[in-house]
Amino acid sequence: MLSINKASERDHLVIALNGEVDASNSVELDEVIQQAISENVAKILVDGRELEYISSAGLGVFMSYLEDFHEKEVAFVIFGLNEKILNVFHILGLDQLISIKNTREEAEKALYEA
Amino acid sequence: MIKPPNIQRGKIYILLSILSWFALLFVDLVRIFGEINQMEGVINREITWILEIIFFILLYLFFNDSINKKENSNFLNLIWRAASTGLIATGTSFLIIYFYQILQDTRLSDDPLLRNFFYHVNFALTAIFLISTALLWKHLILYQKNKAVVQQWQAYEVILLISMFFVLINQESFNYGFMFGLIFLIIYGIILSVNLKWIPYLTFREKWKSILFLAIIVSCTIYLLVQLVSYTQKNVHFVNLSENLFLLGLFAFVLIYAVFSFLVTLFNLPTSSVFEQKLTEAISFQKLSQSIQPGENEDQVLDILMDSCMSAAYVDAAWLELHADEEDRRTGTVLYQKFISNAERQEIMGLLKKTEPFSGYLKSQTDARIEYLYGKIAHEIYQSVLIIPVRANKKILGDMFLLKEVKDGFNKEMINIISTFVGQTSISIENYRLLNQAIKNERYREELEIAQRVQRSLLPSALHHNKCFEIDGFSAAADEVGGDYYETFRFDKDNFALIIGDVSGKGTSAAFNMSQMKGVFHSLVQLNFSPKVFLSKANSALSRCLEKNNFITTTYYTVNTKEKVIHFARAGHCPTLYFDWKMGDSRFLDIKGMGLGIVRNDTFDQYLEEGTLVYHTGDVLVMYTDGIVEAKNAKGEEFGYENLRMLLGNFHELPAREIRLKIIEEVYSFVGKETLPDDDYSLLVIKFKA
Numbered sequence: 001m002l003s004i005n006k007a008s009e010r011d012h013l014v015i016a017l018n019g020e021v022d023a024s025n026s027v028e029l030d031e032v033i034q035q036a037i038s039e040n041v042a043k044i045l046v047d048g049r050e051l052e053y054i055s056s057a058g059l060g061v062f063m064s065y066l067e068d069f070h071e072k073e074v075a076f077v078i079f080g081l082n083e084k085i086l087n088v089f090h091i092l093g094l095d096q097l098i099s100i101k102n103t104r105e106e107a108e109k110a111l112y113e114a
Numbered sequence: 115m116i117k118p119p120n121i122q123r124g125k126i127y128i129l130l131s132i133l134s135w136f137a138l139l140f141v142d143l144v145r146i147f148g149e150i151n152q153m154e155g156v157i158n159r160e161i162t163w164i165l166e167i168i169f170f171i172l173l174y175l176f177f178n179d180s181i182n183k184k185e186n187s188n189f190l191n192l193i194w195r196a197a198s199t200g201l202i203a204t205g206t207s208f209l210i211i212y213f214y215q216i217l218q219d220t221r222l223s224d225d226p227l228l229r230n231f232f233y234h235v236n237f238a239l240t241a242i243f244l245i246s247t248a249l250l251w252k253h254l255i256l257y258q259k260n261k262a263v264v265q266q267w268q269a270y271e272v273i274l275l276i277s278m279f280f281v282l283i284n285q286e287s288f289n290y291g292f293m294f295g296l297i298f299l300i301i302y303g304i305i306l307s308v309n310l311k312w313i314p315y316l317t318f319r320e321k322w323k324s325i326l327f328l329a330i331i332v333s334c335t336i337y338l339l340v341q342l343v344s345y346t347q348k349n350v351h352f353v354n355l356s357e358n359l360f361l362l363g364l365f366a367f368v369l370i371y372a373v374f375s376f377l378v379t380l381f382n383l384p385t386s387s388v389f390e391q392k393l394t395e396a397i398s399f400q401k402l403s404q405s406i407q408p409g410e411n412e413d414q415v416l417d418i419l420m421d422s423c424m425s426a427a428y429v430d431a432a433w434l435e436l437h438a439d440e441e442d443r444r445t446g447t448v449l450y451q452k453f454i455s456n457a458e459r460q461e462i463m464g465l466l467k468k469t470e471p472f473s474g475y476l477k478s479q480t481d482a483r484i485e486y487l488y489g490k491i492a493h494e495i496y497q498s499v500l501i502i503p504v505r506a507n508k509k510i511l512g513d514m515f516l517l518k519e520v521k522d523g524f525n526k527e528m529i530n531i532i533s534t535f536v537g538q539t540s541i542s543i544e545n546y547r548l549l550n551q552a553i554k555n556e557r558y559r560e561e562l563e564i565a566q567r568v569q570r571s572l573l574p575s576a577l578h579h580n581k582c583f584e585i586d587g588f589s590a591a592a593d594e595v596g597g598d599y600y601e602t603f604r605f606d607k608d609n610f611a612l613i614i615g616d617v618s619g620k621g622t623s624a625a626f627n628m629s630q631m632k633g634v635f636h637s638l639v640q641l642n643f644s645p646k647v648f649l650s651k652a653n654s655a656l657s658r659c660l661e662k663n664n665f666i667t668t669t670y671y672t673v674n675t676k677e678k679v680i681h682f683a684r685a686g687h688c689p690t691l692y693f694d695w696k697m698g699d700s701r702f703l704d705i706k707g708m709g710l711g712i713v714r715n716d717t718f719d720q721y722l723e724e725g726t727l728v729y730h731t732g733d734v735l736v737m738y739t740d741g742i743v744e745a746k747n748a749k750g751e752e753f754g755y756e757n758l759r760m761l762l763g764n765f766h767e768l769p770a771r772e773i774r775l776k777i778i779e780e781v782y783s784f785v786g787k788e789t790l791p792d793d794d795y796s797l798l799v800i801k802f803k804a
Contacts, residue, residue, distance in 0.1 A: 023619055030663070055793075056618035056665070056740075063712050064663035084752070088740075092667060092686040093708030096721050 001025075004032050012043035012075075012111055018050040021058030030061045037068055042075065043111050047104070049080035059092060066097055075099075079107035124183075127176035134172055138165040139234045142353040146230055159353075160282065166355055167278045170241065177246045181253060189312050190320050190327075192254065193375075196247040197327040200334030203239035207341050210236065230353065233345050237355050240338045244364040247331065251371045255309040263309055270302055277359040292359060299363030300370070307367075307374045318386045321379050328376040335369045391426070395531055398422030402538040412543050413449060419504070419539045420450050420514070426535065427528035429516045431496065433459055434504070436512035449512070462499075462517065465491050472501060485533060488524055498523035502536050506543040562594040562622075569595045569625050572632055578604040582675035582804045584770035585612075588778055589796040596794035597624025598739045599631050599668075603639045608676040611639050614737040614798055615668035616687065618709075623664070624794075630659055631666055645670045645683035646724040649710065653685070657714035665711035669737065678802075680727040680735070685710045688740050691758060693766045695732030700762045702755065703727070734766050734773065735800040741793035742777075745785050753784050770801040 002019040013036050021029055036044055062078075069076045079101040081089065089095045101107040145157050181192075210232045217223040252267060277295060284291045316324060342356040356362070401418050416434060424432055431454035436447050451459060466472040469491050475484060487501040496517040504511045514536070518524065569591075577585045579602070589598050597617030604610050615631050617624040634655050638648055648670050656666060667686035673679075682690070686709025693700040708721035729735075738758070745753040758777070765776045774797055785791060 023621075056616070056667075057663075060618045060663035060665060063665060063709075066712070067714070091688060091707075091740075092665075093706070093712065093721055096706075096708060097713065 002028060004028055006032060009045075012045050012108075013041045014045045014047055016047035016050065020053040020055075021051070021061075022053070022055040023057040026055070026057040026061050029058060030064075033061065033065050037065065037072065037074065040072075042073070044069075044074060044076045045104075045107055045111055046076070046078040047080055048078050048082075048085065051081065051085055054085055054088060059088070059094060062094065062098060075111050077101060077107045077111050079104055124176060124179050127172055127179065131169060131172035131176060134165055134169040135234070135238050138162065138169055139231065141165060142234065142355075143227055143230060145353060146226055150226060162353060162355075163281050163358075166281075166358065169238075170245065170278055170360060171275075173241060173245045174249070177249045181246075181249050189254065189257075189316060190323055192250045193324050193327040193331070196243075196250045197330040197334070199243045199246050200331050200338075203236075203243040204334045204337055206239050207236055207338065233353075234355075236338075236341065236345070240342060241361065243334065243338065244361065244368055247335075247368045247372075248364050251368065254312050254375075255306055255371075257309075257312040266306060270306060273299065273302060274360055274363065277363050280359040281357075295359045296362055296366070299359070300366045303363070303367035303370045307371045310375060310378050313375065313379050313382050314386070314389045316379070316382075316386070317390060318383070321383055321386055325376060325379050325383075328372050328379065331372045332369065332376060335365065335372065339365050339369075395422070395426050398426070398535065399538060402535060402542055404542075412546060415539055415542050415546075416504070416512075417450060419535055420452060422535050423502075423514065423516060423532045424452065426531045427500075427516065427524055428518070430519045431458075431517040432515060434512055434514045437510055454517070458495075462491070462493060462496065462515075465493055466499065466501075466515075472499065475501070486529060488529065490521060495519055497521040500524050500529065500532070502532060504536055505540050507547065511540075511543070565622065565625065566591075566594045569628070572629055573599070574601055577798075578602040578610055579800075580607060580610075580675055582678075582802060583673070584801045584803060585798065586771040586774040587796070587798045588774055589794070590791070591620075591625075591794045592741070592791045593621040595622055595625035596620060597628045598741070598794040598796035599628045600737065600796055600798050601632065601635055603635075605642060608674055610673045610675070612671040612673065612737070612798070612800070613639075613668060614687065614739065614796065615666055616739040616741075616794070616796070618663075618665045618667075620794060627660060627664055627666060630656065631668070644724065645672060645681050646719065646722050649683050649685045649722055650719045653710045653713070653718045656710050660711040665709040667709045667740075669707075671735075673800075675804075678729050680729060681724060682727070683707065683722055683724045685722070686712065688738060688743060691736040691738070691762055692727070693734040693736070693762050695730055695734075695766070700734075700759050700766070702759070729802045731802055731804055732766075733802045734762060734770075735802075736762055736773075736777075737798040737800075739794060739796040741791070741795040742781055742797060744793060745781050745791065745795070746789065747784055748786050748789050753781055757784075770799045773801065774799040 002017065002021055002025040005014075005016040005018070007014045007016070015032055015036070017029070033044070065076075068074070077099045078089075080103070081100060086095075086100065089098070089100060099107075099110050101110055141157055141161055145159070145162065147153075148157070213232075214223055222228060256263060256267060277299060280292070280295055313321075346354055346356060398418065398421070402415065402422065420432055420434055423429065431452060433451040433454060434449045436449050448459070454462075463476075467476050469489065471487050471489055472491075475487055484503060486503075488499070490498050496519055498518045498521060500516040500518075502514045502516070504514055516524070516532070573589055574587075577587055579585045585602065587600055589596070589600065591598070597620055599613070599615040599617070601613050602610060603612075613635055615628070617627040617631065619627075631652075634652050638651050638655075641651075643651060649668070652668070652670075660666070665686070667688070669682060669684045669687040669690055671680055671682040671690075682703070682705075684690075684703075684705050684707035686707050689702040689704040691700055692703050703725060705725045706721065706723035708718065713721060736758070743753055743755050743758060747753075757780075761777050761780055762773070765773045768776065777797060777799075778795070781795065
């Protein structure tokens with residue numbers, strides 16, 4: 001089960017993920033990010049505090065937009081991941097490509113400094 | 115016990131009964147001749163009675179036989195048979211009377227022998243009529259029989275048999291004993307005569323015919339009775355054959371049953387249409403419930419539905435409108451239109467959209483849980499309307515519109531039966547669709563089985579190794595096909611390459627990417643690159659063929675058993691578990707890495723690191739995919755890295771194959787039998803021996 005909440009704050013969009021991202025619902029996540037990019041959102045913050053599990057298909061979604069973020073100079077920060085998910089990002093090497101922060105404050109700071 | 119064939123038996127009976135009749139005639143004529151000439155005691159009258167009894171029994175056996183043979187003949191035929199026999203008997207009797215009228219003044223007309231001959235002819239025909247009719251009645255009485263009725267009838271047969279012999283015991287006619295017996299037979303006949311279950315099954319026309327036939331039977335019976343009795347009164351020299359309890363009892367039974375049937379059929383006439391209606395409904399229901407054969411059309415069932423509903427509720431006009439459906443090309447079409455023109459239909463549709471309660475439903479066309487809509491409209495021809503949505507798979511397939519010219523034309527019963535028809539239709543259509551789906555799925559399943567076989571063959575059946583190390587692998591896919599991959603390669607007697615990989619996602623798409631990975635491995639491995647270079651090249655190759663959101667994690671190892679050195683690089687794959695025998699502990703070889711296909715440019719190698727390891731005898735290398743560590747039990751807990759590490763600590767002394775078996779066993783027992791694995795599991799264990 002996955003629920004995604006979007007909220008605009010200041011200049012950035014917060015995407016809050018709640019539940020599990022797997023092959024069956026990774027499309028929903030994809031749609032949300034796709035929409036943000038097409039709307040030319042420059043700063044995206046992913047709230048992963050309520051994220052319980054992410055499968056390789058879910059990681060594939062983040063991965064597939066890395067190039068778009070780079071091209072369009074979108075600042076993309078994830079925060080609040082639990083240890084297990086953080087480890088998943090780390091093993092795959094995604095932590096080398098995506099800015100991952102522990103708290104919201106750190107994340108927002110990173111978002112506006114970049 | 116060999117039974118003689120039926121036909122022969124029938125012929126024997128008829129021959130014997132004719133013979134017995136001639137014997138009876140001869141005996142009686144001799145008796146009368148003796149009586150006239152005052153010759154006492156030539157032949158005892160008991161002989162007459164015995165011959166009469168034999169005649170009755172033979173007739174009874176004959177007709178019982180012949181009627182049973184025609185078991186399937188319908189009721190009307192049976193009644194007609196009785197009526198025609200009655201007509202023949204009556205006709206013959208009239209002929210005899212006519213014959214006597216011609217002879218009127220001749221001496222022959224007074225001849226008692228001739229008169230007695232004709233009396234015997236009359237008697238024989240009457241007996242034939244009564245016995246055959248009684249047996250036909252038996253057939254009708256035992257229609258839809260139950261045990262009690264059969265027993266009643268059998269008892270009646272026994273009583274009839276006894277009544278034949280009554281004449282031998284009770285020689286005086288019409289005394290109390292005789293009367294008692296007769297009344298008893300009459301009452302029993304009445305009791306039997308309430309079994310009239312065959313009547314409702316006649317159609318309206320058949321009922322009229324049977325009324326006619328029954329009337330013939332009743333009048334023939336009465337006439338023949340009067341006729342026989344009149345002989346008794348008219349003649350002086352006479353052998354009385356009719357004062358027989360059996361014969362009179364049969365008269366009573368045949369007459370009573372005929373009268374009962376006549377009356378009941380007559381009173382059933384007005385309700386017969388209802389019964390016919392119910393029968394049609396049952397047949398319609400049966401037709402609807404017969405599942406449509408695959409390949410046939412659903413339209414056929416809808417057509418039957420329309421016809422059934424129309425006949426069930428005496429509907430004057432109807433149509434069926436199918437709703438728009440993305441999968442179906444017949445969007446919004448009017449499929450069936452019965453007894454109504456296009457213009458009329460559109461006119462009524464317009465009216466309906468303005469009339470409550472229909473307007474709300476017709477405008478919104480939502481999947482409301484409406485079972486039916488019933489009401490009246492202000493139309494010059496049609497006064498009442500019933501709309502019933504036809505559903506299949508919880509979706510509304512279409513609406514059926516039924517129109518009647520009368521006001522309040524649909525009663526509760528009609529709506530009930532129509533609802534039942536519609537329900538049955540839904541079931542039929544759903545079954546039909548399910549069946550088609552099942553056939554399609556079966557085909558997919560077969561395809562998947564082929565894919566599974568092909569993919570199995572992509573995993574190596576034997577793993578390269580030499581005396582210095584043992585190796586054992588395991589792989590299980592969560593779906594039919596999976597995305598896990600491992601392989602070995604031998605450069606020379608001391609040098610080996612090992613790879614383990616996991617394709618993102620699972621199922622068929624993962625399986626395709628896995629086969630790409632295998633191709634990349636076999637192309638690159640021969641070039642004998644260092645692990646880091648190998649992975650860079652692999653990334654470069656895969657970046658060109660993987661879909662945007664797909665990636666592959668892998669770890670590549672080269673092993674030199676001469677120098678006892680392992681080089682390895684990790685491309686985003688789960689860190690290898692390594693048991694160091696000297697330290698007596700195991701650890702994860704966590705070096706920097708990045709999944710293949712994530713960074714699709716030259717910068718990829720900056721995210722990679724290459725590890726080097728010198729191994730010793732007793733060290734164990736465990737390669738696995740994330741399915742193992744992320745395996746969840748029913749509570750949602752993961753198997754975890756620590757669990758795996760502990761297991762290796764416990765089992766490191768076992769041979770590679772045993773370690774592999776133990777770990778897999780532990781994973782499966784952790785997951786439990788109830789939970790299905792939701793990811794692919796792969797495990798490769800290498801144990802260094804020298």
